[in-house]
Structure formats: structure tokens, C-alpha cells
Amino acid sequence: MKPIKIAVVTSMNGANSVAEAMSEIRREYGDVIYLKLYYVDDIRKGIEDVSSLIDADVVWLDIRNDVPAVKLIKEVLSSSANVVIGYSMGNIFGIGPVWLEREQSPTQQRIIGWMRGRMEEMAGRNDKNFDMSKMRGMMKMAGVAGKLPSRFFKEVSRRTTAMEYWQYGGKENTKNLLLYLAKEYGGQKITPKPPQEYPEPGIYHPLTKETFSTLKDYLKRYEREKEETVGMLLVGGSNLEDSAVGASEIMKRLEGEVNFIPIYSQDFKYPEAIQDFFFLDGKPIVDMVVSFLLFRMNGGPMGGDPKLTLDTLQSLDVPVLNASPMYLGEIQNWRESERGLSPIEVITHTTLPELDGCIEPILPCGYEESGFDQNIGTEVKAMAPIPDRLDRIAGRMEGWLRLKRKENAEKKVAIILYNYPPDESGVGAAGYLNTMESIKKLLKALKEEGYTTDELSGGLDELFTSQGILNSGTWLSKGVTAKNSVSVGNDDYLKWFKALPEHAREEVVGRWNDPPGDVLTYEERFIIPGIRLGNIFIGLQPSHGGDYKDIKDSLKKYHDKTIPPHHQYLAFYKWIQEEFKADAIIHLGTHGTLEFTKGKETGMSEECFPDILIGDIPHLYVYMVSNPSEATIAKRRSYATIINHLSPSFTDSGLYDELAEIEDLIHEYNEAKSQDPNRAKIVRDQILEKAKEANIEEEEIDDIYDELFDIKRSIIPKGLHTFGETYDCDSFIDFITFVLRYDRGEIKSLHRLLASSKGIDYDEMMREPGKIAGDKSYAELAGEIEEIAKEIVSIALNGGVKEAIDHLKVPKMHKSRSIDDLKKTLTFGLEVASNLKRSDEMGSLLRGLSGKYITPNIGGDPLRSPDVLPTGSNTYQFDPRLVPSDAAYIRGAKIAEDTLNHYKNLHNVYPQSTGVVLWGFETMNTKGETVGQILRYIGVKPVRKNPWDVRLKLIPLKELGRPRIDVVVNICGIFRDTFPNVVKLLDDAFNLVSSQDESLEENLVRRHTQEIFDQIKGEVDGVELAQKLSNARIFGPSPTEYGTSLRNLINSRSWDSEGDLARAYISDMQYIYTADLHGYKSGETFEGMLSRVELTSQIRDNHDYEVTDLDHYYEFSGGLSKAVESVSGIKPEMFITDTTKEIVKTEGIDKAIQRGVRTRLLNPKWVEGMLDDGYNGAQHIQERVENILGLAATTNEVDNWIWGEIEDRYILDEEVRKKLEEVNPWALNNMMETLFEANERGYWEASEEELEKLREICLEVEGWIEDRS
Template sequence: MPYAEGNMEEDYGMKKKKTKTKTVVFNATGTGMISMAGAFRRIEQEYPGCMDLQARTSDDLFDSKMMERFTHHLQTADCVIVILHGGRKSFRFFDQLIEASRNALVFIQPGDEDEMSLSARYSTEYGSDFFNEMVRFIKFGGRENWTNLLRSLIKRFSGEGIPYDPPQKMPCEGIYHPRTGGVSRTLKEYLNSQGTSLRELEDKKTPVTGMWFYQGYYVDGNLGFVDSLVNEIERQGGFPIACFYNRFPDRILNNRDPVWVAENYFQVEGKTIIHVLLSCMVFSMRLTLPEFAGVYEKIGVPVLQAITLFTTRRDWKETEQGATPMDVCISAAQPEFDGILITVPVSTRDAAEQDLLTGATLLRNMPVEERIKKIVSLAGKWAMLGIKPNAEKRVAIIFHNYPPRNDRIGCAAGLDSFESVRSILNRLKKEGYSIEREYESGDDLAREILDRVTADRRWLIPERMAQKAADRIRPEQYSAWHKSLPEKNRIHMVKDWGDIPGGLFVHNNEVMVNGIINGNVYIGIQPPRGFVEQPEKIHDPHLAPGHHYIFHYRWIRDVFRADAVLHIGKHGSLEWLPGKSLALSEECYPDISIMDLPNIYPYIINDPGEGTQAKRRSYACVVDHLIPVMTNADRYEELEEVDTKILEYIQTKSMNPGRLPVLRKEIWQLAAKHNLHSDIEVSEDEAFSDFDGFVERLHSYLSEVADTAINDGLHIMGIVPEGEGLAELITQLVRLKNGDVPSLREAIARQWGYDYDKLLQYRGQPDPTGRFPTNAIVITEIHRAALETVRAVIDGQEPRMADESPEAGRIKGFISDVVLPKLGKTTEEIDATAAALSGRHVLPGGSGAPTRGMVDILPTGRNFFSVDPFKIPSPTAWTTGKALGDALIERHINETGGPPESIGMVIWGSPTMRTMGEDIAEAFYLMGVKPVWNEKNGRIEGLEVIPAGELKFPRVDVTFRTSGFFRDSFPNLMELLDEAAAMVAALKESAEKNFLRRNVLREAEELVKRGIDPEQALREASFRVFSDPPGAYGAGIPAAIDAKAWEKSEDLGEVYITWGGYAYGKGVYGEDRRETFRRRLSDISLVVKNEDSREYDLFSSDDFNAYFGGFVAAVKAVSGSYPRAYSGDASDPERVKYRSLQQETKHIFRSKILNPKWMEGLMRHGYKGAGDLSRAVDISFHWDATSDVIEDWMYDALSEKYALDEKMQKWFKEVNPYALQNITERLLEAANRGMWNVSEEMKKRLEDTYLDIEGDIEERTE
């Protein structure tokens, strides 16, 4: 109902004459204000003194004082016009605005559902002819409509007979060019206006760049950046087709939809005539207009996001953040859902002027000219991929290499990188690319790479490097390249690396280029990041890349003349170089390195975070690939031996009790021999005091290890799993429920009459049905039945359970109709790579851990997207997060008798994306707050405190160490975590109920005693969110260990503090608070990191130890003792659990590291598999360095299985002798540092092996 009632004529002066009409306009975003201000200037000329117009935006009214000063304009206004953008939430002082406007005629422009409701409630004449006319004036927009709107208000409130025209519809779509200034309504009309034709453009091979932008920019005359883009496209030899339209269908505008625009401006008779598309629009078509989500596939060319920032030029230029949280969401995260490639900013939102007549800040999208040159050049390169014949294209393929050793070339998580590149090369040759040599195997390619210059400088003297180099960069070349860099970067690089050319890969003042050239394909190695080469710089997170790094990529573009570059697998260093988080400038090192090269990046589907980093900071087109085949670890060797003896013991209890004493002794001896008693933390006395209990625990543990999913080998791009591997993978894919499709294992359990949860909970107990000896064996048989069912579906046979279970049909149908076809499309990984190199659009797809009930994200071969950051955590994640919190508290109470008071938690971006924020949800729950969701769109609107009476435990003090990527991708959550801490600290609760408040008040009091202002002291004491310094990434630990730049764990703890002691939160972005971080560490008694999938574990990469182990080492460095450390297992979100770090380490060792099944899986992949085995030994060493978790028997086992086994030695020497050299060197380092009490005999064997393999390598490299 209308806001005001009464006599309209009396209230609003409809018959009264007034000398001046007082009007107030509030426009949340400022869109249309330029037209409004221009209209008012015209009114002042036509009817001087007849109107007083005051206008403001949300930016003008950013605090309560500004709003208070504005209130008097509202109180004396005749008419108040309100234009929101996102409903009530788009203006924090909305209620005050309405209250102050009680005496005015209020008009609220209807928009979304919330705005429609507000308009109906508060617009004075809602639904009247006047109201509808106002709606059209504003909706149509432009100076002329605003002029007539103001004329109509003067007429209404002054009583003068001032004429005005009705609302005039502006062009809703059209093609624009600044030279003509007008609008072409058809493509033919536009081509004629430019004096050309499609035939002429095609004959000249002119790259045609499409562009679309909002109609509002055209109507408002806010076209500066559009003009610059169009002009730059032409300057660089392209032909622009820049069209505008309204993305959302509107019944009043009766506008055309995006598909119509594409069909009429970018296509002729269904054939696309543009080669690349620049999108200046924000949000996602898929999320906001799903009915038009296929438009980019229809157009079929690469789409580049031309970022139109909502921040000012100064804020963008001067900060490392680069973009606001809203920019991250609407200009990166959401467009990624459409498969759009994220690039650089083309405009910033700046105050063009302060309108003296209205008081309004007139905001314009001001062009960023240098960045416009960059995106146009990049777009031109993508366009040429669709024009240039394949035979003429030149492609660079880059292998990652960390650490920069010869055993680790081609490092890529879960991927056989060399076989994958071989597959790519074979496909390219078939498509006409010039490739001279074909490779019989991936190892054949690896051998050729190793025979040339690599990143490992230990094996070649400079003279030999020069002889083996793919090319040598001359001084005049690299001098010119260095001179072309921004001055800031030149100074920085010289400071860190000395004068050019630096000391790396230089001979006779020439810079060596690694790798090989095969026809028109260069296959090389990404240059070293630099920390291992300069260990003294370990404490500098902002270390510049070396001169050689920059020169290498310059050589690729300017000498080799690559048309595109492929970076193979997760992950390299380029996207992690110092610079802005998003919307990079010309001074950001990733931008300097990749330049304008189209970057195609095969990436594992289950790591959306780090893949997204490549997308946003190196402008990559991701082509995601499948995870390796996953399989159960099963029992093996010593585990099988012990478990067999346990089953004999269980059967003997009823059949031959007299034999039990002998079996007890045998079981204990076997368990002790293989250190299994250590795994379950039972001494000999404890075991024999309750041997049945010991046997149950050990049997349960062995069952859990055997039932753990591990990877069986590596994935090869484009290869569909087959045979038993296919059955194993599908069995893991349906192990958990997929949406409303039940879990296959649970369905079998129900069919057999078992409670699945009880089987898992009581693995070691006897089977209550008597069909099997124990529940553990029941689980084994259920898994075997699941495999049989999957095999039968694959073979087209009727599974045994098909007619016996009502759920079986659905599961069988799901496997045959969904899972198998999706896996069958794995071939599209190579198709998509070839498509990208041909300048075609790569389809978007989901990301995450497929085995976590996420079959829906398949197939692979997609440019994956992640999440909307403002929907984190989701309601589902909140449920799992609470379960994690309860499990953590329960474990701590069981261990110590009470809940934890101060904990440290590691937060990463990828798990946050995969789980929709389970870690964040757990953190909120532990602190005693919960998210508030918008019921309509699912976004987080804020937090609310959980009443103390509803909590199961006191509020926990949680300190966060986030990754740099999390900081960049979830700036909203950085602030929300900080807000949660502040909310909890402000609660008037006792120290016993609120540990966080207790600690904050105690520290604040101490700071005040030191002379710090009380308010500042409270803020300092409440910091809980820490990360890398702005523009930097990582924790510094891996490089410190690999460079041997440490003596004891405390040294590594200091590195962790140096890299991670920067505070974030509301009004604080990366301030150096290393001393504050130290104070937090001194209170922490428990460090926590959760894992959400068995596709990864703590030994999958060095990052896990860097952040988690580094946190443990940092606490020890400050407090003098190791904290407790818990590893959360949420691989099954309905059955979460916590293990101690020591337990999880042993679990991984038993299930994977020492498992012949895992080792043999990697051995099938030759050189690459050997490199992964070598890195497993590295990572074991890393964990011991930070956290002292590798026991002597584990080093012994690694030595026997990896280094000293004759079969393994022979294999290593054949496929990757460098891996054996590193393994023995690392094990000897552990012995020499006193980390391992090794026997003299074993140490001598290792030394002999090391000398033997070192000599072998030297012979090969001479």
C-alpha cells in the first residue's frame, strides 16, 4: 500500500504555485547520473531557478555523518526518487532515507523482486499513471528522458504549464563505433558504415573482434573505455564489432536477448564471423540467465573478460589487492561459470567530476589505456589461432619442474605429463602441425629433454650447457627486453639478482635456453623460481623472478615466435609470482612473464583453487583432466600376514582355545616386528592386559587402512580408463551417494541386512549374523560385491543384486546411463586442447573431487569454474562443519579431559571451493556464530551469535593461517572471519564460557600497559586472520628445506612466521603483524587442518607440510614445545573424524607410501612415476623436519622398499636414475641430521648406492 495517505492536492501542491521544485535523487550505483546531471543543466537553461535538484550515490553517503547532512534535503523535498541496485541491501541507510522523506512524494524505481516489494510499499502513487510514466522515463534512460522527467516534475509541483514529451525508448541493442557516433541496427548497415564487407575481411585474414557492453553505457554516454577498445583494435590491425544490449529481458523495454544479439551481430546465417569476443559485462549468464547459457558455445570463439572495475584508479594502482570483493565475484568468479577467460582491467570507476548543481558525484568508467593495449593484443593472438593454418602455427609446451632437479621434470599432480604431451603431439600432427619427430613413449620424450639443458645445474658445466642449449640469447636481445620492463621491476630484479644477465644459465654472457625444438613445437622447462638458487632470500616472500625467468618467456614469444603456450599440469610458478591478486597491472610479474601469449593449461579437476589462480593471474584457458584411477589400498605383505593371524586367532577362540596363548605371542611379535602396535599406540603390557581388545583394535585399524582409497597410477590426458581400472574407478565414484542416487556400498549392506554405519564403527567386532568372522570382513565382501556389480554393468550383464534390491536399479542405471558415458568423454581432454589451439571456445564445467559423490562435475576436458564466494559457507557445508567441530571437541576432551581453548587452523582456497566452505563453517561453529543466508539467493548476509545456552562447549579462540589464494579469492570471508572474532570478543560472557574474549581482553590490557591506545589495543588483540603479505604466496617452508637453509625445526617456524604474519580483516589488508602472530602462536595448543577427499592427502604435495607442518613448527619456535595437531578426515562428509598428525602420517604410510599396489601403479609410468616416488621421500623428510612425525621404522622401510631393493634400483636406473640419486641423498640427509637413528650397516648400503648412482649419472651426462 502507498506510504503516505491524505489529500494529494493539498499535500503535494498540485494546485499551488511554487517558485522552485525541490527534488532529491538517490541512485545506489550512480548509473544514469551523467544523463541526469546533463538534463538538469539543460533545465537550468530553460527554466532558471525553477528546480532545486540534489542527487547522491551510495559512495556519497558512505557513513552516518554524510547521511545525516543529507537528511535535510530529504525533509524539505517535494519529490524523492530512489533507484536501488539489489534492493534494501544496496543502501545501508535506506530506512533513514524513507523516514526523512515522509513529507515528500516518494518514488522507488522497481527492479528485482525486493525492489518491486519496496516500491509497492513506499512509492506514494504506486501503480498510477504518474508512477508508470516515471518508471519508463528512468527505465529508458538517457539525457532526453531525464530532461522530460524533470520538466514533468516542475509542471506538477509548480502548476506551470510546462510542456514535456512522454518517455522515449532508446535503442536497446545496436552496433556502436566512436568514429560515426551513431548506432547501426544491423550488421550489414554497420559493415557499410565502415566501408568494408565480410568477404574483404576474410580475404585479408583480418582478425574480427566482437565486443559487447551494457546498453546503459551507451545511453549514458559513458563510453570512454569502449572508444579506447575500439580504436585500439583498429590500431592493432583488427576489425571491431562493438555492440550493446540489455542482458536481462524486460517487458517495458521489450529488448532482444543475448542469443538474438549473437545471431544478428556476430553471425551470418548461423556462421560465426568474429574470431574472439571481449565481454565487458559482469556476472554469469549461466547463473543469472540459464536459458541463454549456451550462447557462448553457439558463438564458439574464445571469450575474454574485459574487467570493468568498480574501484578507483588510485585504489587499483596503489594496492596489491587490485580488486574489491565484489569485483572478484562479478568480474571473475561468476564469468568463469560461462567459460570466459579472465584477463585485465579496461576501466576503473572514477569520479569524473563533482556536479556543482546537484552535489552528485558523477562516476565514469575511465579507460586504462595500457591495459587496453594488453587485452587487445591478447585477443588478437587468440583470434589468430582461428585464422592461421595449423602448419604455420608455433606452439610452446612447458613442463613444470619443482624442485628444479632432473628427477622432477614434468611434475604435475595426478598426471603422466610426458605421456600426455606425447598424446597432444600426436593429435597436433594429425591436425597438420609441423612436428618432425614422433615419440614411441613418454619416456622417449623425457630422455630427449634430459639430454639437453635442464633446470638442474648440478650435472653440466656452463660450456656443456652452451653446447646442449636449444638456443642462446644474445646480450643485445636480453638487454632490449630488460629495458622494456617497467622501471619498478627493473630496479627490483637488479636488487635481487644483480645486473643482467644474472648468474643462472649464463655462459660467455649469453643466456641458455633449455628444452628442445621439434618442428614448430618448442618443449621446455619452466625456469626455477629462485629460492633454491638463492637460499639467503628464503625470508623474502616478494623475491623477484630471476632475469633468466623473464628472458625465457620473452624468447618463447619473440624468438621462437610461439602463437600459444601450454603449461602442463598442476602446477607451475608463473601464476604465483608477486603482483596483484586480480586485475593485474603491467608491473605484476605474472603479467610481465606471460605477456600476450594465449595460455592453455591442462589441470586436474579436483584442484579448482590453484587452477583458478592460473586462470586469474596468467589468463589461462584451463582444460581440466580426470583424476587417476582410485582403488582400495587392500591388505598387503606384512598387513596381510598380521590380519591373517588375527582371523586365525578369532576362529581359534571357539574351536581350539588351548592354542590361544601361542597365537597371542605370535600376533604380538608380528605386530611389534612391523611396528603396528605403534600405529594404534598400544604397549606390550597394555596389549596383554586385554588381548581381545588389542586384537579388535588392530583388526579394525588394518581394515580401515585396507579400505582407504588410493590412486592407482596416473592419468594420461584423453585416455579413458579401461578394464579393471575402469571398474575400480567407478566403484569409488559410487562409493558415496551422488545427489539422490544411493551409495552402492550402503545399498549392498542394506540388501544383506547390515547397518552400514555400525559396520564401520565396529570393524573389529564379530559379524552379528555369523556369516563372516568380523565386520571388517563384511566390509571387504561388500566392496568386492560392489566391484562385481560395476564389472557386470560395464560388461552389459545383469548384476547379482539387480533383482534383489529396490535401490539396485537406480544405481545400475546411474552407472550405465550417467557414469560410463561421462567417463567415455574423457577423450574430450585432447579435443578441448586442440580446440583451444584452433581458437575455439572451451566449454565450462564444474570442479571438485569426483569420488566425493560429485560425478555430476564430469566429464573432463572443460574450462572449470568454482563457486560464488558470497555463498560460502553453504547450508550443507554448515551441517558438515558442525559435525567436524563436534568431532574435534570430542577427540580433544577424550585426550585431555577438556575442550581446546586456543587453536590454529589452516584454511585453503581449493577445499573451500570443493566443499562450499566446510572449514569456514567449522570455524564459525567453534567460535559460536553461524551464517545468516538470504532465503532467495543463498548468499551470506551476515553472522549471528549462537546463544551460549545452545552451545555444547565454550567458545574457542581460533587463529587462522590462510593461503594467499584464499586471501585473493575470498576477501569477503577474510573480513567475515575477522568479524566473527570481533563479535565473539564483544560478548559479555565469562572467561570460562568464552576463551576468545578472555584472551583478547588479557592481551589488550597488556598492550595498554605498554602505552598503546585502548581502542587500538583492542583491535590488535582481536586479530585472528593471518596470511602472506599482499602480492605474495606460499609459506616458504619447501624452498627452505630443499635449499637446506635450516638447522632445526625452529628455523622453519621462523620462516613460517616471516611469510605468514600479516593481518587481514575489516579495514586491514595485509598489515605486518608478525609480533602479533607470535603472541597468537604462544597461546595455541592445537593446530588443525582438514582434508575433504582421499584423492589428496598430507603427502600429496609439499604444500600440506608447508602450511600445516609449518604451523606446528611455528608454535614450537615460539612456545618451545610441539602443539597437538589434528588432521580432519571429511572424505565422507556424513562420517567425519579426526586423527592426530602422527596417526594420519602412519595411516598414509601404511595405505599408500609403503603399499606395493601404489608403488606399482606409479611404476607403470616410467620416468614420471619415478619422480613422484622420489618426491614422496622428499615430503616424508619435510614432515619430519617440521613436525618430527617420521619414526625410525618408517625411514627403514623407505630405504628397503625404495632405495635398496634390487628390483627397484634396476627400474630407477632404467627410467629415472636421478630419482634414485635423490632418494638416497635425502635418506642420508635424514641420517646425518640425526633425524633417523639408522644402523651403520644400512647407512653404508645407502652410501654405496648413492656413489654408484651418482657415478652412473655422471657417465650419462658427460
């Protein structure tokens, strides 16, 4: 009988078992099987000729992630007569299993339909419903049904039995699978053994390969002889042996130090397995868990109920380290890649485990070629250890275990602050955090917990600035800094430096020359700026890229990821590791530079500087809850466990000065219109005159009132947050009231319900605040409703929902429906309040220092997404598979239409192309509003079948009602790293649209693709590349960068003209990102796309930040606009869409800047809040003034009056100035330098009188600083 021909197509999983199985089969049975193994990646790359699959009798498929390969295989097999069987997860990754999609005989079609129905039923749309064991149950049932006299059930049984062999995995099962296929489909007279099952769940010892079904049996065989025990989570089924490779290596490294309990669950029911094996008599018996899993713990790829996982891990209360191997990747490719992990690996190996609270993603092993094997006709790719990564995992395990067992009095903790700008003004700079007060509270808490430390008697800022403990002090000499700081000799440093990987040493020396260099060195010693308080070290993170003598140079290179850390940067962290011997590092505040140092995007190697700098020390990072994007980078690149903190308390902006006077006049005008028309005319003239004096551009009373209403109701932060504190009583009520302003699905806005009870259309009230209803304007009624809402919230918080509703006295005609809606809304408000009260930031930090589990939670704007509460959690990002959410797409579509209509109203035509800024920060917060906006511009809608399966549906032009508008997408590096799947989704959408047979006038994507192709086809290497480049629409920084150099140029004043800024933006953002190209440099393509842009757009999505509060707005929106203007010669329309309010509002960048200035920078309420927070509050004011300069330079939309008002508010107002002089005179001095620069560059046309006053005060402040120094 001739041998059966079997083709095995795999992502690498099981290849080694196939080779070993074939070797045994040939030895025992001879040539009964001819087998050829194909790797998916080789098919994708064209290394393997996929057409040869047609010659096989049976094709066995295990394809986990490669859609292009799936399509190739389907094309080849669609008309063949061979048997195609798949243990394929292709359906999870966006395409149905190959063998289910193929046209078969009528009987097979019935089989296909039955199986597909069952699988889809089990997967469902809701992750919580998925249960892997049900799928295994289906296989069992199919096996029994196969005994019935029916060809239909017989075939079902054969296929499911084959799948069982592969699912259980290992050499024996693989061997018997191949024999089974030979018997069933090749007619061979062979009797294979049935599938060998493992206990479910069970314990598997990687070194001895023994399995145990109970903890009791395991502990009889392996007693707990050591003090500490480590639990291990291995992947059950076909990946068990692969996941055991890393586990066995860890066990060898820590043999004799700890006990191990390695468990698995084939059904991905790890919460149940943990309860069975990591608890004894109801008490945890493990001190740490190391997970070798991919996906989430409960439910695997489709996910299960996350609450069960979190409840289990909270009960266990130990750190869970993520040591997921590269189940889909090769070690060599990873080593050579700047990217590190592939997009699918980022999701499966990093993102999804983070949702369960797993920390420190370090790769223990991956696939590696071990030579050609004739039994499979190709190279064997087997799971192999990565020794240096395993050393790092083992070292960090020891670090966490040491932290858990050590007495607090013996623990050494390094607390790292940021010094940006790296001068006297920037000690402890952090986003919305009063670090000086936070340090005081932290030291007090540590002392109370028994740590060996002293509390500070005075202010930390004064201690550091007066003694010159800085990175680049301006007012004190380096000698003073050296005298008052810790220092390290060059000889000691050389010992540490020589121990670094060779490539890392070469990079440092290549950029910074031989040590010690001249960055913060003194007399051949490295200065380590910081102080020791017993066992606590408080230090300033080194400036990332500059010479001590040149602060401008330091600022320019501060965030430059292409530059390796200098010697003093390395010396700082090596001193903490080797000499201070810290048991833990706390980085305090958002954010520093360690996590942005040179290295891979994800999946660090030993040559990546974040890995080198953090070493084996447990890393806790205090971070803003509203910034999950950059927190995610810290988690993945510097192994940080995030302890998130609240945003500052919020209040409404209110009105002040002339703005308050204008509002009073408008109220008088409205009253006079009906009572005294002559008086009304006089008041109207007064309003217009006052509005002109207040630089309000609107010329109609209603428009002026709209502007005032918008300012007055704006929510603004009130100062800074102190770590470990919560809101005071009034702020607490304000916060819940603000939360209840918004509709949230079935939960109606409290304000809407109150308006409805008065017979008022809430949406109309928001859109037309000047409209008169009865004897009052909508704006006045909105103010009254706001006060009633606060009162109701206060009553509900103190007395409950019933008391609040009783107090409200809802009119009878509204009673039934309104009462139910009010109950839902107020109950939701109380739930939010309860979560807010449960915030325990300091407690979580102390738990982290004791080696405990930090509960994970999503990050985001707490007003917009109160599910981020309580704080003190380990922040994770929104699940990238769900971007855009249905709601985000709908809102994004509206934003797209609003921006286009704004443009059309101005120009009477639609724009040809739009430039859109797409941030990870915004995407995580809105769940993809900008993504929805982009898709709507080009007329595409996403259709999500399940989290892994998102299809793109083209909206017909007739339904769209306008042309498909082209889009140039500008992403930041964080979006690139955290949403690689969305990059592909958007790229697929652009390719779909450009391939449509539609007129060039109606499909501008297609038109521009053809134009760019014709422009570049003769200048690039081949037609295929030209096609890819002309289809590309997503541009961003190079793979080694996260942003542009614009901020550094502005901060360091290292630019001569606006053309310099435009050229810098183009140079930094000319890298293409598509499904196939990752950071491909193509300035010509980028400029070609920019030349067609007529409108730029960005979303403002976070209550913490107006466009004036964050330098990234001028960096990206401003930089994009300036680049377009530079290339095309025409300034594009610039729109900002604010989605933080009840009504989404699109407006020009000039209006957005004015609102930010009026509600915050010039607002006495905001100023007072910042000044109350002293030194750090002054830093925040300084930053905003510098941002205004950045906006002026990149948008040319900062009005002259703004600069004059800044001078009036902060420099000429003696009370404010004296306060600034008292708390942070260096920040005040920097603000004045910014004003001088604005004047010199022509953005502020200051009078000579204004400049003279500024000069006088500047001299006074400098004298004040010198006296303090």
C-alpha cells in the first residue's frame, strides 16, 4: 500500500513533536507516511511553494495568526480533492478556519454548517460567555455520535478525534494523530492508541514530565522544603511542552531556593486551577506566580468572566509575573528587530495578560531552528530558551521575593523624581501631582510602617534648590552640587560599565566617548543628585541627553530615544543597584525618561537600556490615572507596576473680571428688552463695547452669551493632586455632580432629567443658551439646574437615593418614568462615590513594597470614565481589539461630518484631504473616536463579529452623500506600540477604498493614490513598493522614537524660523506604517500627501487638558499644520473637536486656544489653585506659558492680547508675582524669558512701556534668586 501524503501547516507550534513522532513512526512502521511540514511564515514570505499542498492526501492546518497565508492556502485548496482538517484558530484572528470555509461535498457541507454553528454559539459576541471546555465537550459528543450508522456523524467523529490528538499535544499524541490519519484517510492497517488526555486542570512538572490531578498527590512527591513557593501557570494542551521550556529553565536557576507548583488548564480555567492548587486549607501557599500563558487566564483567546480572575488573584495576593514565551515568533527575528514583538504578540502576550494584573513582560524563550530534518522535509523549529532573559526573570523573581520577606526596617527604597526643565524650576515635575507634599506624606507613611527613614522638617524643593542638588543648575556651581550630593568614582563605574552587554557599551561610547565624560561629573566623579534619609534615597532622574554646561542642549535631547543614556545616567541607576542596593524603586509622578530610553518597542532584550537601567529591582511607578498610554509604555519597557493616582479636584470655570461684568449686562439687557427698549439699546452698546475690550470677537449678543456660557460651564482642575489624598467634601460633591452631567446609555444625565421635569429640552438649552424661556435665558436656567443637581447629589450622598428624590418633589405627570430614571442615575452616582472613597493610593504603594498583588483597572479620564475608580490600581489600556467601539465610531462619524461641514461653510467645497492627529492617549480614553472619524471620512464602517474578527464595510457613495475624503493620519509612537492591530485595520480600510472602481472626483483616496504612484514609481525600487507607498496614509515617528523634536526645539529656543519647525516635523514624521511596512522612511511620499491636505483635525478628549495645557497639542496639531503650510504654501484650516461636553463641539484652533487661556491660564480660580500648591503649582503655570509660545509658533493663532494678559496676570499683579517669587522664583524667571522671546519673535507686539516694566521686574526677580542662592 502506498504511503499516505500528509502536509502539516503550522505557525511553529508542534513542529518538534511532529519531527520526533515521524522519526518513531518510520522506525516502527516503515514508510507508511510521507510528510511535509510547512511553516506559516515561510508561506507568507514565499519561501515555501504553497501550491505543492494540492499533492497531499491530507492537509493538517494549525494557523494561529497569519491571514495572508490563510488566503494563499484557501486559493490553492479551494478546488482540490484532498482532505483538509484544521485545528485552526484562524476564525479568532479575523477569518474562518480554512477547512470550514472550503467548498465540500453535500455531506461535508452539512458537517461544516453544524460545526460552525456550534463554534459561533460557544464563542458568542460576549467574552464572558466563552467556555473552552464546552468546545472540548462538543468533541467528546461528536466522538460518541460517530458510532451511529451515519456518514455525517462518522465524518464529524473522525475530524474531532483528530483535533483531540493535536489539542492534547506532545510527541505521543502527535504520533498517534499521524497514525490515525494514515488509518482513516490512507487505508493503512494500523491501530493507533486513543488520544492521551491529561488531568484537567492539573500539575505538570516540567523537569520530570509527571502530571498530578491533586495538590495532595503533588506535595507527597515534592514536599515544600523551602520557605518560599512559586506558582507557575503553564499553557495546557498542545502548547504544554513549549510553555514548560521556560518553566524548567527557571526551576533550574532557582533550584534549592524555592518550591515550585507548576499548573496548567487546557480549558483556560486558571482561576479554578489556582483555587485548587495554590491554596491549602483555604490559605494561599505561594509567594509569587510566574505566568507562561498567552491571552487571559479565564477563557483563553475569547476571554471569560474577568471578575472571577480578579477575585481569585486578590485572594491569592501575590505578584503575577508575565513570562509568556514567543509562541508565534523566532528568537533570531526578535533579536534583529527594533520592533520586538509582532502586532499579534503584543496583544496576546502582553496586552491581554495586563488586564489580569500580570506585570513585567519578559520573554523567556522562543522558537529556534535546530537543523534540517528529513522526516518533515524542512528545518525543525523548536522552543528554545533565551538565557539572558531567563536570568533577568529569575533575578526579578528573587527581587520580589526578597521584598516580600524582608522586614520593613531593613528595606532600602529609592524614590526617583524628575527634574524637567533640568534646572532649579523643575525639581519633581510631574503631571498634576504636588510631588513635594506627596513625598512628605510618603515618608510619613513609610516611617509609620517601620521603614528606617526621617521625615522632612522643611520643604524638599528648598532643600534641593538651596543646595544645588540638580541636574543643570543655573544659579549655583557644579562644585556646590557635588558637595551636597552622592557621588561615584570612575573606577567603580568602570566595573559596572564593563559588565554591560558589548553592544550597549559600544553605543554609549560611540555617542558619549569614554567614561567619565563631562555630563554631571566633577573631579573624575559622577554626581548622583539626591539625598539619603536612612534607608530611603530621594534622587533626581538624570537629564537624558545633555551637557551640564549647556541646558539648551539638554532640553533638545531630553526625549530623544535614538540617543543612548550617557555615562552619568547609567552611573545613577547602577549606583542604586550596586552600591545603595535598593530593594525597590519608586518613580514618583508622570513621567520620566527611563522607559523611553533606547531599545525595542516591546519585548526588551539584554541590550535594551530600560532593561539595563532597572535591572532586577522591583519597580513601582506612581502615575496619573488619566494617562494610560504612557503608563503602558512604562509597564512594558521598564517593568513598572503602576500605582495610579487621582486627577486633581475639579470645579467649574465660572466668570471673572470683564467676563462677569458682561454676563451681568446681558441679564440686564434681557430684562430691559421687554420693559424698557430704550434702556435695552444703551445696555446693548455697553455689552458690545465691553466684549470688544475683553477681546471677545463675536458681534451678536446671543453669540457673546454662547461664548460666556461655554467658558462658565467648563470644568477645570483645581490645583494639583497630593498622592494618597482624596477630595474634600465640596470637591467630592462637585465631582459626582460633574460625572452625572453626561448620558451613559440607559443612565440619563441628572441635569437632563432635572431640565425635563421643568419642561425644558436639555439639548436645545445646551445649544442655544441665550434663548429666553419665560423670563429667563436658558443659560440662567442651566445655572439653576446645576445648583439643584449639586444639592440633590449632596442629599443622596448623605441620606440616600430615596431622600434625594423625595426632596426633589417630581411633578406627578412625570412621576413614574422620571422616578425610575432618577433612581438609576443617582444609584450610579452613589456607586461612583463608593469607588472614589475606596481609592487607597498610599495603601497600594505600601502593598507593592510588601510584594503584594496590585489590582488592575482601566485608565482614563475619571469624569468621562468613572470606571477607572478606585485609584491606587495598576493601570492598563483599553482592549485594542475593541477599537473603535460602536459608540466611538458613531461619535467619530459625527466629528468627521462636523469638520467637513465647517470647512464647506467656509469654502463652499469639501476638502480634498484632511490631516488627522491620532494619539494612543485619546484612543484609550475615547475607545477610538478619532479612528471612527478617519473611517467615516473615507466612507467605511467596521463590523465586529467578535473581539478578534472586525470586518470593513464600504458605505455606498449614495448613502455617504459626499465624496470619499482622503486622510493623512499622523500617529505618535505610543499609538504605534499599543495599537498595532488598529494600524492594520486603518491600512486595510485605505486599501479597500483605493481599490474601488469609482470616479476620481468621488473617491479622492483613489485619486491621490494614483497621483502619488505616478509621481514616485520611477524613483523607488519596483512597482510593488511604489504601490505600497502610494496606498500608505499612516505616518509617524521612526521606530526608535515616540514623538517629534518640536517640543525640544521650542523649550531650548533652538530654532530660527517657523520653517525650521516645519522641516523638523516632516523629518521626524516621514515614516510609513502599514500592514507590511513598519517605519519605512519616505519623505517624498509624506510631503506628497501633505501637499493635498486642506484641513487638519484633532480631538480634545480629556478634562485634565485643554490644548493650552499639553505641549503635545502644538507638537502634533501645530506641527502638522506648519508642515502642510510649508509644503503646499497654504495654511490649512485647523479644527479642534471637544468631546468632553454634553454636546460635541468643533471649532477653530484659535477658539480652542482662547478657551484654554480664559478658563485656566488667566482665570483667578485656576491661578489660585496652582499657587496654593506652591513650588509644583508654579511649575505648571510656567509650562502653560511655554505652551502658548509653542502654539503661537506652530499655528499663528495666538492673539496679541493673550500675551499682554499673561503679563498682567502674573508679572504686573504684585500679589501673584510675590507668591510666585516666594514659591518658585526660577519658574517666574523662565516665564518672563518666554515673554521676552514671544516679543522678539514677533508673536507679542508689546509696547515699550510693557517691556520696560518686564525688564524692571526681571532684574528684581534675578536679585531675589541670587539672594536665596
